[in-house]
Amino acid sequence: MQIYDYRQELIDLLNNTSADPQSLLQTQRSLTMILNILNHYQASTLAKEPTPRFVQRKVQTPQNGLSPNARKALKSLLTGPSIEKEKEAVPHNTTTDRPIAPTPKEITEEERLAADNRYIVHRKLSGAEINHHYYPEVLLHSLPFPVEDGDIAQLDYEQKVRGLPAIRRITGDHLREYTPEKINVVEYGELKQVAGSDVLQISNTIKGNSIVDEAPENTIVIDPFKYPGRDIKAGMVIDYAYYDRGNGLADAKNGSIRWIHEKKDYDTTKQPAKPKVIKKASNPRHDYEKKLDYDLHQRKVLVITGIRNKVKGLKPVIDKHHGLFRGLDASAEEKVSSSKLKREIRDTDFVVVCIDAIHHRISQLANHHAKRYEKPLAIANVTSNTAVERAIARALNGDPAYAESSEDLKNYK
Numbered sequence: 001m002q003i004y005d006y007r008q009e010l011i012d013l014l015n016n017t018s019a020d021p022q023s024l025l026q027t028q029r030s031l032t033m034i035l036n037i038l039n040h041y042q043a044s045t046l047a048k049e050p051t052p053r054f055v056q057r058k059v060q061t062p063q064n065g066l067s068p069n070a071r072k073a074l075k076s077l078l079t080g081p082s083i084e085k086e087k088e089a090v091p092h093n094t095t096t097d098r099p100i101a102p103t104p105k106e107i108t109e110e111e112r113l114a115a116d117n118r119y120i121v122h123r124k125l126s127g128a129e130i131n132h133h134y135y136p137e138v139l140l141h142s143l144p145f146p147v148e149d150g151d152i153a154q155l156d157y158e159q160k161v162r163g164l165p166a167i168r169r170i171t172g173d174h175l176r177e178y179t180p181e182k183i184n185v186v187e188y189g190e191l192k193q194v195a196g197s198d199v200l201q202i203s204n205t206i207k208g209n210s211i212v213d214e215a216p217e218n219t220i221v222i223d224p225f226k227y228p229g230r231d232i233k234a235g236m237v238i239d240y241a242y243y244d245r246g247n248g249l250a251d252a253k254n255g256s257i258r259w260i261h262e263k264k265d266y267d268t269t270k271q272p273a274k275p276k277v278i279k280k281a282s283n284p285r286h287d288y289e290k291k292l293d294y295d296l297h298q299r300k301v302l303v304i305t306g307i308r309n310k311v312k313g314l315k316p317v318i319d320k321h322h323g324l325f326r327g328l329d330a331s332a333e334e335k336v337s338s339s340k341l342k343r344e345i346r347d348t349d350f351v352v353v354c355i356d357a358i359h360h361r362i363s364q365l366a367n368h369h370a371k372r373y374e375k376p377l378a379i380a381n382v383t384s385n386t387a388v389e390r391a392i393a394r395a396l397n398g399d400p401a402y403a404e405s406s407e408d409l410k411n412y413k
Contacts, residue, residue, distance in 0.1 A: 010034065109175055113152065120178055121170070123149030125241040125256040131155065133164050137259055144324070145170050145298045150180035168347075169298060184251075185258060186210045186240040188266055191222060193234040199223050200234055206266055211252060220252050227257060237261045292393050296323030299349040301392060304328045304341075304366055305383045306357035317385050321392070333359040338369075345369040350376050352391045354383040377401055 017027045113119060119131040127136045130153050139161060140147045147153070152171045159166040174180070189202035189212065200222040202212050212218045220240060224232035242255025301318045303325070305311060311327040318325040326348055330336045341362070345351055351370045353363055363379075370377040378391035379401045390403060 109177070113175075116154070117157065117165075118152050118154045120175060121147055121149060121151040121153050123147065123151075123180070123183060125183065125243070126258045130167070131165075135164060135167070136162075139164070139167075141259065143167060143170070148172070148180070149183060150174045150178055169300075182244040183241055184211070184244040186212060186220065186242075186252070186255075188237050188261065189220070189240050191232070191234050191236045191238060194221070198225075200232065202238075202240060206237065211248065218249060220249070220255070222257070230257075230260070232257070232260075237263075237266050292321075292389055294321060294393055294396055296321045296350075296392070296396075298322060298324060300324045300326055300347070301350045301352060302326045302328060302344055302348040303352045303354065303388060304330050304358065304362065305354040306331045306359070306362075307354070307383045310383050314383070314385060314388050317389050317392075321389075323392075330358050330362050333362060336362050338365050341365050342369045342372075345375055346373050348375065350378070350392060350395045352378050352380055352388055352395070354380045354388070356380075356382045379403075 013027060013030055017023050110120065114131075122129040127134055128140060128147055128149075129135070147167075147170055152173050152175075154168045154171075155165040156168045157165045161167075186202060186205060187210065188206035189210065190204060190206065191200045192203060194201050202220040202222065203216075203218070204213055212220060222232065222240075238257050238261065239259040240252075240255055241258040242252045245251050296318065301323050303311070303314050303318075305314070305327070306329075308329050308331045311329050314327065315325040326344065328336070328341075328344055336359075345366065346369070351366060353366050355363055367377060369375075376395035376398070378395040378399075380387035380391040381403070394400065394403065
């Protein structure tokens with residue numbers, strides 16, 4: 001068996017090795033390959049002949065060795081690409097001839113939002129796409145806040161709704177580089193039969209504020225067969241959405257049904273509800289009489305109190321200020337662990353602690369976790385609507401957690 005004499009290629013390899021890291025790395029790889037080849041042939045030889053043999057140099061010819069093309073391929077395998085080609089592949093400084101470090105990729109605003117599970121809402125004619133998940137219109141309608149194109153949605157991957165991450169909140173903080181496509185909605189459009197055909201049309205709306213209400217000839221034709229399984233028929237009241245590109249009815253004809261209203265949503269024949277008689281509270285100290293002027297914009301407020309029967313009674317304060325109420329009953333001190341407080345405070349926007357019937361440990365833990373997660377915290381001296389309302393106002397304005405005693409007494413008269 002003849003062994004190819006690789007020594008000349010090894011000499012060429014070392015001669016072509018420069019001091020830069022890329023060239024040294026390529027030489028290291030080539031030497032490792034040579035050792036693997038030698039070990040392979042040595043193992044084959046020892047298996048056949050127990051006595052080691054010396055390899056004699058023999059000039060190879062195309063008839064009894066490698067062809068010129070094979071020699072060229074082997075040499076390229078050992079030496080790797082030329083130094084000039086390596087320099088072309090890696091950018092170098094023309095002055096120092098040193099490789100230029102690649103510029104780090106700039107983090108986009110959208111990537112920063114994704115780190116906090118916040119994503120752009122891509123509103124569709126029906127439903128929306130959020131982080132590559134499609135949310136049907138029925139899920140969007142069940143939310144306590146509107147969802148518009150370009151809004152920022154915060155998703156909760158620990159809670160699922162129909163297999164989708166739950167939408168915790170929606171904010172109108174649109175990204176600068178995102179331009180929402182204008183979507184017009186014909187709200188509460190009445191479907192009427194087109195004489196002599198199976199198709200329907202919208203020629204007016206209950207609100208009277210749509211493009212079809214501007215002139216008698218303005219109509220939008222609806223083909224029921226485009227919506228199989230929804231049983232579209234005359235007499236229904238629907239919301240119809242379309243992309244507004246400035247072409248009026250020409251754009252509207254390419255729209256789609258967004259929502260079918262139930263009769264209770266628009267029935268104007270119902271008798272007005274009788275006014276409810278509001279009973280006077282037995283304790284006027286807790287009457288919710290004064291309403292401060294601020295808007296929570298659907299942000300969550302966690303109210304911690306030690307009076308169990310008053311937890312739910314504080315909900316109207318947050319509701320009237322357009323917030324989301326979260327109540328924590330701390331009357332049983334041993335049942336309120338640090339981990340429970342941490343979880344509740346982490347998932348809210350504002351924290352109000354009513355300290356009139358609460359254990360000091362819970363108050364300290366609430367203050368600790370609120371600082372840790374940078375949540376505004378305010379203290380209410382008593383568990384009452386007025387005290388909670390004023391505490392939320394202080395948290396919104398960044399005022400001290402405790403109110404001045406004279407100010408509280410004035411409001412409790």
